[in-house]
């Protein structure tokens with residue numbers, strides 16, 4: 001990954017705050033751990049950044065770093081609305097990747113999560129099959 005330049009900014013598809021939890025990794029079920037993330041969709045990759053507040057702040061330099069927590073390749077992924085048994089929260093999307101990982105993404109305000117659902121679905125469609 002290189003540095004963030006002007007071209008990247010022009011091509012930025014979407015960014016914002018979402019709640020997320022990874023629930024499956026390589027086919028193996030994980031314990032849910034919901035947390036808020038600054039989320040960026042760019043170039044077919046969805047990146048969830050760690051909340052800087054939850055990071056160790058030993059030095060000023062460390063506290064200014066924004067570290068990706070999960071990087072999700074959208075090619076070959078699927079997205080849908082999660083069924084009620086997946087979570088007690090409202091407005092939950094289920095994102096399944098080609099390599100067998102699953103994430104739940106959620107936001108209480110419906111318009112926010114609907115926009116994400118739409119743009120992720122459209123991105124997956126444009127990327128085409130594997």
Ligand code: I3S
Pocket residue numbers: 031032033034086087088089
């Ligand atoms: O699907 P689950 O296991 O009921 O998910 C809940 C748990 O992860 C819970 O934490 P504990 O593992 O400490 O019980 C979380 O606090 C809840 O938010 C999870 O459920 P929801 O329905 O919020 O996705």
